[in-house]
Amino acid sequence: MDNLIAVVTGDAALVLIVSSLFGAAARRLGQPAVIGQILAGILLGPSLLGHLPGHLSSRLFPHAALPYLSVISQVAVALFMFGVGYELSRKSLRHGYRAAALVAAGALVVPMLLGSGSVLAFRSAYASLGQSDFGHSLVLFIGVATSITALPVLAAIMRERGLSGTTAGATATTAAGIMDVAAWITLAASLAGTANSPHRSWPVVLVLVTGFAVVMLLGVRPALRWWIRRPGAVLANQVPVALALTLGSAWVTASLGLHPVFGGLLAGLTMPGRDGGADPDVLRTMEGTSNALLPLFFVVTGLSVNVSQLSGSAFAMLALLMAIASIGKLTPAYLGSRAGGLDHTDAATTAALVNTRGLTELIALNAGLSSGLIGQRLFSVLVLMAVLTTVMTAPLLTLIRPRTQTAPSGDRLFEEKGAV
Numbered sequence: 188m189d190n191l192i193a194v195v196t197g198d199a200a201l202v203l204i205v206s207s208l209f210g211a212a213a214r215r216l217g218q219p220a221v222i223g224q225i226l227a228g229i230l231l232g233p234s235l236l237g238h239l240p241g242h243l244s245s246r247l248f249p250h251a252a253l254p255y256l257s258v259i260s261q262v263a264v265a266l267f268m269f270g271v272g273y274e275l276s277r278k279s280l281r282h283g284y285r286a287a288a289l290v291a292a293g294a295l296v297v298p299m300l301l302g303s304g305s306v307l308a309f310r311s312a313y314a315s316l317g318q319s320d321f322g323h324s325l326v327l328f329i330g331v332a333t334s335i336t337a338l339p340v341l342a343a344i345m346r347e348r349g350l351s352g353t354t355a356g357a358t359a360t361t362a363a364g365i366m367d368v369a370a371w372i373t374l375a376a377s378l379a380g381t382a383n384s385p386h387r388s389w390p391v392v393l394v395l396v397t398g399f400a401v402v403m404l405l406g407v408r409p410a411l412r413w414w415i416r417r418p419g420a421v422l423a424n425q426v427p428v429a430l431a432l433t434l435g436s437a438w439v440t441a442s443l444g445l446h447p448v449f450g451g452l453l454a455g456l457t458m459p460g461r462d463g464g465a466d467p468d469v470l471r472t473m474e475g476t477s478n479a480l481l482p483l484f485f486v487v488t489g490l491s492v493n494v495s496q497l498s499g500s501a502f503a504m505l506a507l508l509m510a511i512a513s514i515g516k517l518t519p520a521y522l523g524s525r526a527g528g529l530d531h532t533d534a535a536t537t538a539a540l541v542n543t544r545g546l547t548e549l550i551a552l553n554a555g556l557s558s559g560l561i562g563q564r565l566f567s568v569l570v571l572m573a574v575l576t577t578v579m580t581a582p583l584l585t586l587i588r589p590r591t592q593t594a595p596s597g598d599r600l601f602e603e604k605g606a607v
Contacts, residue, residue, distance in 0.1 A: 195255045198248055199483060205231065206482035217581045219343050221545050224482055225574055228489025238495065248490060260487045263480030264550055265437040265451030269429065270473050271339060271367075271547075272455020273465055286527020286537075287361035293519025294541050295334050295366045299373070301511045302333030309507065315500045317562035327377035328555050332548070332569050333512040335370045338363040340545035340577060348584055350540075355533040358524060359540035367547070374551055375449055378558050395443045403436065403457045412459035426472045429458055433473075446554035481546075488549055491556060492567045501568055508572045513579065516542045532588055539583040548573035 206224045213223030230236060236244040248256070303326045306313060310321060318325065341363050342351075350356040379392035411432075415425060436457070437450030460466055497505075517538045524534030552569050555561045561569070 191251055191255075194249060194252045198252060198256060198486075199259075201247065202227075202231070202482045202486045203479075206485060217585075218578060219340050219347070219545065221340055221343075222574065222577060224485045225488070225545070225549065225570075227482075228485035228487070229492050229494070229570075230489070231486055232489040232491070233493040234489070234495060244490070248486070253487070253490070256483055257487050259480055260484035261437075261447055262434070263477050263484050264553075265433055265447050265454075266430075266473050266477040267481060267546075268448050268451035268550070269433040269455040269458070270470060270477065272452040273429075273458055273460070273470065273473070274455075286524050286529055287358045287365070289523035289527045290358060290362035290520045290537060290541060291365035291369075291523075293523040294336070294362065294516045294538075295369055297519045298334040298512055298515030299330035301515045302508070303327065303330035305329065305333075305507065305511060309504075312500065312504050312507075313565065315498075316504060316564040316568065318565055320560075324377045324379075324560055327373055328560055331370050331374045331377060331551060332555070332572075333508060333515065334366070335544060335548050335551055336363045336366050336516075336541050337543050337545040337547035337577065338367050339547065341540050341543045344543060344580055344584070345540065350536065353533075354529060355524075355536035355540070358527070358529065358533070359537045362520070362537070363541055366541070370551075371449065371452060374554065375445055378445055378554060378560065392443060392445065396440065396445055396449070399439055399443065400453055403453055407432075408457045408459060411457070415459065425458070425461070425466050425469050429454070429469045429473060432458060446557065448550050448554055484549075484553075488553060488570065491563055492570050493563070494567060494571070496564065497567060501564060505568050505571055508568065509575060512544075512572060512576055513542055535587045536584065539580055539587060542583075543577055543580045544573045545577040548577075 206227045209223035209227035209230075210220035211223070213226075214220050231244065231247070233244055236247070306321060306326045306329050313321070313325075338360070341359060345351050345356045345359070375396060376393060379390075379396070411428065415428070433451050433454040435450075436454040437447035440450035440453070441447045458469070520538035520541050521534050524537045525531075529537065549570065552561075552566060552573065556563070556566045
């Protein structure tokens with residue numbers, strides 16, 4: 188046991204160093220740091236390190252250590268999603284722009300329908316990647332995988348490009364917030380009743396999770412608000428409350444048959460803020476903790492990606508999914524922005540921003556992999572799609588408009604937890 192502890196501790200140190208270096212390199216190249224961290228995880232896995240003499244990947248990350256690294260990474264993801272949910276209702280959904288609603292509707296529904304339809308139209312191609320179950324769960328999941336938007340990465344790119352507070356930035360942020368809520372609900376429906384809950388049917392799981400969400404939002408949230416604000420309250424310090432709420436909620440959703448990520452997101456939506464906004468102490472603590480641990484998530488993800496095992500048919504499927512995910516988002520997002528009154532430049536900027544994926548997509552893909560809904564080859568293809576569509580954002584913005592001055596440091600919106 189002592190030797191295993193030493194291995195896990197050493198792995199954590201290695202991951203932090205390598206991910207920091209790759210993240211810094213990505214930022215120098217004009218990409219969000221999350222791209223470098225994802226690539227670091229992939230390179231430390233069987234795609235590169237596993238091909239070097241001495242089986243370095245399996246030596247550095249032995250099978251016995253992986254469950255421990257996975258648990259730590261899932262805690263990091265739950266804390267990250269708490270931050271997303273904590274700011275989501277307070278920031279991205281408060282702008283009632285007509286353009287944002289049109290962008291959200293088109294940029295979610297169109298790629299989701301195209302992605303879901305691809306499962307039915309190209310069943311043999313999915314089968315060649317090892318998929319055997321083509322039920323409603325896979326159909327919904329691929330729809331989510333091709334339509335999701337990474338709100339934190341989007342906000343990080345906006346700050347870096349000086350787009351925070353602009354019409355395009357506000358429209359993209361609001362639309363991404365709406366799409367995130369809808370996408371996570373759809374993802375929950377696709378995962379309900381899969382390998383995580385073999386003894387419950389998916390309608391039962393959805394009813395249980397819906398009931399839990401109602402209790403959290405309509406019962407726990409007002410109770411916490413009252414208890415925290417009462418004079419001399421024992422729970423006046425909200426940080427331990429937020430930590431306990433996140434981990435407890437993640438435990439409940441995992442027990443009910445859904446991924447712990449949903450518990451973290453629900454905890455963030457449930458946690459009351461301070462003076463009409465997010466409590467800075469809570470955000471600072473949750474972000475700092477997830478910043479330190481999220482690189483482990485990228486490595487655990489990378490260890491499940493093996494590019495060398497992908498054949499020509501897999502890369503053909505990658506090209507198809509790239510087209511569905513990109514064209515299916517860029518086109519309706521641009522048209523929706525124009526219909527909402529934005530000029531050509533702002534509409535094109537909004538479309539490029541909402542096509543960003545990254546960490547949020549990886550969280551969804553890991554949920555599908557851990558539930559047994561998708562296999563490792565399809566998982567590898569979808570991870571590559573997530574990376575490439577995120578990498579596209581910076582060059583597209585450069586083509587649309589030159590770099591402007593960096594947004595003021597106070598214009599925060601969302602921060603990319605562990606990625607900026």
